[in-house]
Amino acid sequence: MNNYNIVGKGIPRVDGPAKATGKAIYTVDVELPGMLYAKILRSPYPHARILHIDTSEAERLPGVKAVITGQEFRDVRYAFVDTPRYPADEHPLAVDKVRYIGDEVAAVAAESEAIAEKALSLIKVEYEILPGVFTAEEAMKQEAPMIHDEQLGGTSAWEQWGVAQKKASRETETRVNNLSGHTYVSFGDVEKGFREADYVREDRFTLEATAHCPMEPHAAVASYDPLEQKLDVWLSTQGIFLKRFFLSKVLKMPPSKIRVHHTFVGGAFGGKIDLFHYECCAAYLSIKTGRPVKIELEREEVFMTTRQRHPIIVKIKSGVKKDGTIVAQDIKVIADNGAYRGSGPVVIFLCHGFSFPIYNIANYRYEGFSVYTNNGIRGPQRGHGAPQIRFSIDSHIDLIARDLGMDPVDIMLKNVRHKGDVLPNGDRLDSCGLTECIEGAARAIDWQNKRRQFKPSEDNGRYRRGVGISLCAMFSGAMYYPFASAAVVTLHDDGSATLFTGAQDIGQGSYTTLSQVLAEELGISIEDIRVVAGDTDLCPIDIGSFLSGTALVTGNAVKLAAADAKRQLLEGAADLLGTDDIDRLATGDKKVFFKDNPEQSVSFQQAIQASILKQGGNPIIGRGSYKGYPRTDRYPSLAKGKGLFTGAYGFAAQAAEVEVDTLTGKVTLLKAVTFHDCGFPLNKTIVEGQVQGCVSMGAGQALSEELVFENGQLFNPSFLTYQIPISLDTPESVEEIVSTIEPSGPFGAKEVGEGVVAGILGAIGNAVHDAIGVRIYSLPITPEKVLRALGKI
Amino acid sequence: MKKTIHLVINDEEKSLSVDVNKTLLEVLREDLGLTGTKRGCNQGECGACTVLLNGKPVSSCSLLAVKADGKSIVTIEGLAKDGTLHPIQKAFNEKGAIQCGFCTPGMILVTKSLLEQNPKPQLAEIKEAISGNICRCTGYVKIIEAISSLVDS
Numbered sequence: 033m034n035n036y037n038i039v040g041k042g043i044p045r046v047d048g049p050a051k052a053t054g055k056a057i058y059t060v061d062v063e064l065p066g067m068l069y070a071k072i073l074r075s076p077y078p079h080a081r082i083l084h085i086d087t088s089e090a091e092r093l094p095g096v097k098a099v100i101t102g103q104e105f106r107d108v109r110y111a112f113v114d115t116p117r118y119p120a121d122e123h124p125l126a127v128d129k130v131r132y133i134g135d136e137v138a139a140v141a142a143e144s145e146a147i148a149e150k151a152l153s154l155i156k157v158e159y160e161i162l163p164g165v166f167t168a169e170e171a172m173k174q175e176a177p178m179i180h181d182e183q184l185g186g187t188s189a190w191e192q193w194g195v196a197q198k199k200a201s202r203e204t205e206t207r208v209n210n211l212s213g214h215t216y217v218s219f220g221d222v223e224k225g226f227r228e229a230d231y232v233r234e235d236r237f238t239l240e241a242t243a244h245c246p247m248e249p250h251a252a253v254a255s256y257d258p259l260e261q262k263l264d265v266w267l268s269t270q271g272i273f274l275k276r277f278f279l280s281k282v283l284k285m286p287p288s289k290i291r292v293h294h295t296f297v298g299g300a301f302g303g304k305i306d307l308f309h310y311e312c313c314a315a316y317l318s319i320k321t322g323r324p325v326k327i328e329l330e331r332e333e334v335f336m337t338t339r340q341r342h343p344i345i346v347k348i349k350s351g352v353k354k355d356g357t358i359v360a361q362d363i364k365v366i367a368d369n370g371a372y373r374g375s376g377p378v379v380i381f382l383c384h385g386f387s388f389p390i391y392n393i394a395n396y397r398y399e400g401f402s403v404y405t406n407n408g409i410r411g412p413q414r415g416h417g418a419p420q421i422r423f424s425i426d427s428h429i430d431l432i433a434r435d436l437g438m439d440p441v442d443i444m445l446k447n448v449r450h451k452g453d454v455l456p457n458g459d460r461l462d463s464c465g466l467t468e469c470i471e472g473a474a475r476a477i478d479w480q481n482k483r484r485q486f487k488p489s490e491d492n493g494r495y496r497r498g499v500g501i502s503l504c505a506m507f508s509g510a511m512y513y514p515f516a517s518a519a520v521v522t523l524h525d526d527g528s529a530t531l532f533t534g535a536q537d538i539g540q541g542s543y544t545t546l547s548q549v550l551a552e553e554l555g556i557s558i559e560d561i562r563v564v565a566g567d568t569d570l571c572p573i574d575i576g577s578f579l580s581g582t583a584l585v586t587g588n589a590v591k592l593a594a595a596d597a598k599r600q601l602l603e604g605a606a607d608l609l610g611t612d613d614i615d616r617l618a619t620g621d622k623k624v625f626f627k628d629n630p631e632q633s634v635s636f637q638q639a640i641q642a643s644i645l646k647q648g649g650n651p652i653i654g655r656g657s658y659k660g661y662p663r664t665d666r667y668p669s670l671a672k673g674k675g676l677f678t679g680a681y682g683f684a685a686q687a688a689e690v691e692v693d694t695l696t697g698k699v700t701l702l703k704a705v706t707f708h709d710c711g712f713p714l715n716k717t718i719v720e721g722q723v724q725g726c727v728s729m730g731a732g733q734a735l736s737e738e739l740v741f742e743n744g745q746l747f748n749p750s751f752l753t754y755q756i757p758i759s760l761d762t763p764e765s766v767e768e769i770v771s772t773i774e775p776s777g778p779f780g781a782k783e784v785g786e787g788v789v790a791g792i793l794g795a796i797g798n799a800v801h802d803a804i805g806v807r808i809y810s811l812p813i814t815p816e817k818v819l820r821a822l823g824k825i
Numbered sequence: 826m827k828k829t830i831h832l833v834i835n836d837e838e839k840s841l842s843v844d845v846n847k848t849l850l851e852v853l854r855e856d857l858g859l860t861g862t863k864r865g866c867n868q869g870e871c872g873a874c875t876v877l878l879n880g881k882p883v884s885s886c887s888l889l890a891v892k893a894d895g896k897s898i899v900t901i902e903g904l905a906k907d908g909t910l911h912p913i914q915k916a917f918n919e920k921g922a923i924q925c926g927f928c929t930p931g932m933i934l935v936t937k938s939l940l941e942q943n944p945k946p947q948l949a950e951i952k953e954a955i956s957g958n959i960c961r962c963t964g965y966v967k968i969i970e971a972i973s974s975l976v977d978s
Contacts, residue, residue, distance in 0.1 A: 048918035049910060051926025052933065054861015054901035061860040245961050247865045247873055247927035298863070298927030299961050331866040539925025539962045717921035721967055725924065728964030751870035751959060759952045762965045 038552045039779045042717030045544040046563060047296070047537060056296045059251040059268040064324040067253075068097055070317050071148035071327070072310060073138040073155050074337065075130035078406035078744030079164035079177065082128060082137070082157060090140060090154040095147035098320045099155070100313065101138045102127040110282050112306045112375050112411060114189035116196050117671060118213060121184055122372045124282060124312035130159070131179055131371035132406050133744050134336040139313035141325050164406035164744055168345065168368040171210040171405045179210055179371065179404040189281055193513065195667070212369050213377025213402035217384050217673035219456045225360025225395030229351025232360075233432050237348070237424040238810040241368075241739040242341040242732075244413055245756050248298020249334050254314040255324035261285075263318070266293045267311060270300045270538050271576020273514050276568050278307035283315055287568075294566035300538040301729070302412035303339050305578050306374070335749035339411030340739055342367040342379050342402075346424035351395075352432055356443040361393045365400040365421070370409045375416070376402025381670040382417035386790070387425060389455060389505040389681045390466065391447040396456075398673070406744045412578060414726070418504055418790035419733060423811060426502035426794035431807065434485075440798070441474050441501060444685075448503070451772070457668070458676050463772035463782065465709030466503065469685035472707035473501060476766050477687035486805040494695050497702070500798025501687045506787030507678035508711075508777070509581020511660040511667040517586040518572035519593040521550060521654040523601065527622035527636030528560035531593075534574030535586045536566045540785050541718035542582045546590045548714055549778050553594035554601075555619030556636075575660055580783040583714060584680055587778035588658035597654025601636065604643030604652070608634045662776075680774045682783030683709040686727070686791030690799040694822060697815030699800055701731045701763040706788050709770040712780030716769070722785030723767040730792035732757045738812050830894035834859075835903030843890045850874045850885040853900060861901035861930045865959070872958030875931035876900050882935045882957075901930035904937070913937055913975060920971035924962030931958050936972050945976055 034040065050056040087099040102125035111120035125136050138155050142148040165171045165179070190196040208214075226232055246268075253266040263285065269275050272292040280287040297304065310327050318325040329338070344367045351360035365383045369376030380400025388396065433440035448466040455461070474480075482499045520532040531550050537543045543563045551558045564570055574589075575581050602614040605624035609617070609632065618627045625633035634642075643650045661679045668675035689703040704727045713719040736755040740747040748754045773780030793811060801807050806821040819825045827842045834857065843852050850867075853859040853876070862885055865873030869887035876885045877899040904911035910918065913936050923929050932955060939946055939954040946954065951972045952965075960968060 042921065044918045044921070045923060047926070048923050049914070051923050051929050052901075052910060052914035052918050053905045054859070054930045056926050057860070058863075058927065060864065061854075245959075247871065247925065247959065247961055248863070249865070297925060299925040301961070328864075331868065331871075541924070717967075721921045721924060721963055724964035724966040725962045726964075729961070750868060751866055752868075756959060756961065757964070758957075758959060759955045759965045759969065762952065762969065765964070765966045 036552055036779065038558060039548045039714050040716065042715060043558060045541050046547055046558065047543055058248055058298050059253060059266050059295045060248065060328050062253045062266045062295060064253065064255055067324045067326055068141040068143065068317070068321060069145040069148055070139055070141045070314055070325050071145065071152055072136050072313060073152045075126065075133060075135040075137055077130060077159055077161055078133050079162040079179065080130050080159040081162060082126060082130060083160055084158040085138060086156040087138060090151040093147065093151050093154060095143040096140060096151045097323065098141045098317050099138060099151065100316055100320065101125055108282055109186065110278050110307060111373055113373055113377050116188050116191060118373060118377050119184040119186065119188050121180055124309055124316065132408055134408060135371065136309040139317060141317040141321055166405055166407060166741065166744055168366045168403040168405060171403045172208050174209055176209050179406060189278065192281065208401065210404040211401060212373045212404050213380055213670065215380045215384060215398065215400040215671055215673060217398045218396065220395030222360050222362050222395045222397040226351040229359050230354045231436060232349065232351045233435060234349040235428045235431060236809065237346045237427060239344050239420045239423065240811065241343045241410065242413065242737045243335055243739055243754055244301040244303030246299030246301060246303060249329045249331055250304065250308065250310065250338050251328040252311040252314040253324060253326045254318040256318040256322060258322050261289060263290045263315060264293060265290065265315065266295050268295065268297050268304055270305045270536055270578050272536060272566055272568050273534055273573050274305065274576050275307055277513055279315065282307065282312050292568040297536060297538040301414040302416060302578060306339060306411050308338065332749040335754065336408055336746050339374065340408050341413040342369060342410040344420040346420060348424055348428050350428060350432060356436065356438050356446045358391055358393050358447050360395040362397045363387060367400065367402045368405050368407060368410065369402045370405055370407040372409045374409045374411045376410065377670045379417045381673060383421040384673050385507065385677055386418040386505050387421050389449065390503050392449050392453065407741055408746065414729060414786055415789045418506060418787055419730065419793050422502060422504045422790040423793040423797060427797050430500065430798040430801065441470060441479060444470050444503060457674065459678060461681065462776065463680060463711055463774040464683060465770040465772040466683050468770045469683060469707040469709055472768055472770065473685040473687040473705050476705040476768065477689055477703065482689060484802050486803060495691055495693055496803040497689060497691045498799045498801070498803025499687060499689045500795045500802055501685060502791040502794025502798065503685050504787045504791035506580055506682045506783045508583065508680040508682060508783040509575060509585040509660050510579045510678050511664060512575065512579060514573045514575060516657055516659045517574045517589040518655065518657040519586065519589040520572055521593045521597045523597055523636065523640055523652040525637055525640060527556065529554060529556060530562045530564055531590065532571045533563065533565045533586060533590065534571040535582050536577045538577050540577065540722060541715060542577060545583060545714040545718060546587060549587050549590045550594045553591050554598050556622055580682065580786045581660065583781045583784060584777045585658050585660055587781055589656045591778040592656025592658065593654040596656055597652055600643060600650060600652045600654065601639050604647060605634050605639035607646055608638060608642050679776050680711065680782040682787050684788045684791055686788060686795045688792060688795035688799045690796060690803055692800060692803045692818060694804060697818035699735055699813055699818060701735065701796060703764040704731065704792060705766040707768045707770050708784065708788055709772050710784040711774035711777045711782035712771055713769050714779065714781050719769060719784050720767050723788050724765055726785065726789040727765060727792050728757045730789045731796065733811060734793045734796040735812050828891050830891055832893060833897040835899060845891050847890050848886055849888045849890045849893050852890040853885060859900050859902050863927050863930060865927065872931045873928055875934050875958060877934050877938055880938060880941060882938045899934065901933060904933065916971040916975050920967050920974060922963060922968040922971035928958055928960040932960065932968055940975060948973065
């Protein structure tokens with residue numbers, strides 16, 4: 033039991049009232065005097081050479097202030113991955129070729145959106161249509177058209193920042209057509225492992241592209257001051273410093289000349305990390321016109337042209353002993369990363385990263401390929417590889433259990449990792465509650481009573497129910513730009529505090545949880561804290577709200593800043609209290625007092641005054657910082673899976689109960705159970721909300737969500753046709769926190785809110801099999817697939 | 826082309842000269858600065874732009890402003906009074922029903938309409954009432970809890 037006053041409590045979010053009253057300002061709400069509105073002309077072809085662009089008529093349209101094309105930025109390249117091995121492959125606007133339907137060709141800034149829209153129709157583009165390729169496996173064939181045949185020389189962003197490890201030789205990569213990334217990891221002797229196994233099984237799973245669907249469409253406002261040569265931007269983003277870093281490279285401006293301002297973010301889910309073309313265009317158009325420029329994407333553009341989850345093919349082969357011990361596993365992953373590299377090399381690395389922390393397998397081989405196609409660009413999406421790999425592995429484990437006549441829960445318990453384990457890359461599991469999670473989830477879903485194990489031949493009526501279980505793991509931050517978070521705490525005359533953090537609240541509640549960390553450490557109430565966040569000029573650096581590092585990495589930075597401020601406060605008070613031993617002092621209720629005599633106290637105000645008057649004018653400013661992963665200076669090798677990955681892994685077991693209507697094929701998720709080892713919940717309500725959101729997104733992706741493409745054309749870029757869960761789909765939801773107290777986390781906290789999007793997929797797939805006795809090897813599990821599997825169509 | 830329309834917005838009478846091709850959403854956000862009403866899809870599919878028109882929830886992105894002539898409109902800005910949150914806003918905040926907040930104004934207004942017409946809705950009726958409002962963050966669990974808490978009290 034702990035004696036915390038503020039952390040761990042489900043207190044309401046600090047930004048709740050602003051959001052409940054409509055006062056919260058999102059990027060789309062920013063209006064500046066003299067603002068222009070921009071629109072983007074996009075490619076109607078999946079693969080074509082641009083022969084000629086004529087913008088003259090558009091430029092003559094009254095109200096049009098600027099038109100830009102890729103010709104102006106021929107030498108500008110950037111990308112989510114920009115390393116010596118994987119140099120950036122995107123231009124702000126297409127230069128010689130377009131590579132997918134929606135690729136940016138030109139941009140217009142005008143007095144109104146309507147004029148900008150009209151101007152787009154006046155731009156004449158002459159294309160030479162090229163043959164396209166639309167699946168990863170086709171693209172890898174020798175005869176497939178080459179999507180990227182340009183030379184990608186120059187200095188990568190990683191080299192520019194001075195963090196690139198030795199110049200990578202691309203010769204080591206497998207020579208495969210249209211390859212954008214390759215990961216190969218091996219430990220033990222996988223062939224020997226298979227020889228020693230009593231039973232070997234091989235399966236193939238496929239997962240389709242899915243959309244993030246943040247409710248706020250992507251938007252940017254840029255305002256350039258030609259006199260100061262400074263650019264102010266308002267972006268809907270998960271990481272203000274990463275955006276500034278890439279913007280600075282694209283615009284060839286020093287980072288200090290670019291200020292990212294705070295706005296609230298209307299949902300992100302990984303889809304607002306990358307620097308986007310539209311953001312570059314807003315900046316260029318503002319620089320060109322000297323006026324503020326706003327660009328707000330239409331929902332169709334968000335679906336087509338921001339980022340999507342990678343469609344992935346997973347081939348997995350495991351060797352097991354009679355008792356269920358997995359002795360060998362061989363995994364092959366092929367990811368379709370679309371027209372540009374996006375996060376292709378990262379997702380194939382992360383499929384390994386979220387595979388190997390779960391089961392302890394002595395002999396293991398993993399190979400991943402990311403491949404260019406003429407589809408939309410694929411990037412990070414909540415889980416980033418975890419949904420794909422966890423669905424595949426735990427579906428496969430469930431199938432093995434059936435073959436062996438074993439309970440999959442027993443196989444999981446037999447093989448999972450434990451606290452104290454050291455992973456093959458050197459990461460340590462200083463906290464790991466997998467076993468408790470599995471046992472808890474099985475209990476909560478009533479596993480033993482509800483397992484049906486129907487066979488397709490049995491006639492058990494139209495509606496059949498079944499249960500399934502699956503596991504997941506997720507990083508808690510990693511070594512990625514800017515590699516650390518810092519925090520500053522200032523104390524005011526009245527004893528209240530302001531927290532300056534570069535972290536961005538994207539809805540996950542970081543302003544609240546970070547305030548709780550500060551309040552607990554400093555001994556003040558949450559009402560006495562104001563958060564200044566998400567502004568690159570006001571706030572210290574932050575790793576950003578992705579890779580699930582905010583709680584652990586930024587949380588530690590805030591805790592250290594609070595402790596620093598508290599130490600100064602105690603020093604200020606010590607004199608007044610007539611002691612030189614600050615260890616005798618404690619804080620609470622905006623007072624400093626003796627631990628053994630709380631009656632003898634001074635107010636924060638008095639202590640701050642003393643600090644100013646007696647400590648050389650120190651008004652008390654606390655600072656703290658924490659590295660993305662303190663045990664290493666390096667980011668891990670994406671290609672070889674070497675190096676340390678993350679300071680702590682969040683874990684979970686998830687179970688599902690489904691009902692299958694065998695007449696229509698419709699699957700209904702009745703109950704979803706999550707037992708989540710998040711170390712320690714800084715805010716119980718927020719943790720539950722994160723889990724429920726993950727479960728909903730995962731259930732959508734398991735049962736209905738799929739971006740449907742044909743020859744590169746997206747057929748369902750709207751909420752009517754791309755079906756995400758609505759209120760009527762809400763299952764009975766059980767979420768329990770398995771508190772393992774991560775030693776490196778603030779108050780024991782680690783990852784929450786990302787990994788558990790993944791386990792629910794396998795849980796649902798396994799539950800469907802349990803209910804109807806047949807396996808669906810691809811997501812989403814649509815009624816059509818169910819009826820086909822049942823032999824009814 | 827412009828036309829003058831008369832509206833009661835959040836209990837305040839207004840006469841406005843509006844472009845006839847502007848939607849109510851555009852007039853609220855652009856002409857009146859009521860940016861609490863959100864544009865999520867602009868196609869009437871997501872519910873983020875919900876306002877109450879004569880007490881009934883409508884997608885303001887799919888209604889021309891001139892069609893609202895003579896009607897009464899409540900937006901999210903009209904709920905909190907004298908620095909105090911409306912009970913629905915309070916319940917949403919306290920129950921953890923708000924995450925990114927972009928769907929929140931629409932959800933709260935739909936809830937207001939539901940509870941005015943049906944003060945004791947069943948769980949199924951609550952789910953039905955908000956089924957036109959998409960939330961990607963919460964999985965709806967805590968939104969449903971927040972609404973239920975208002976029914977219980």
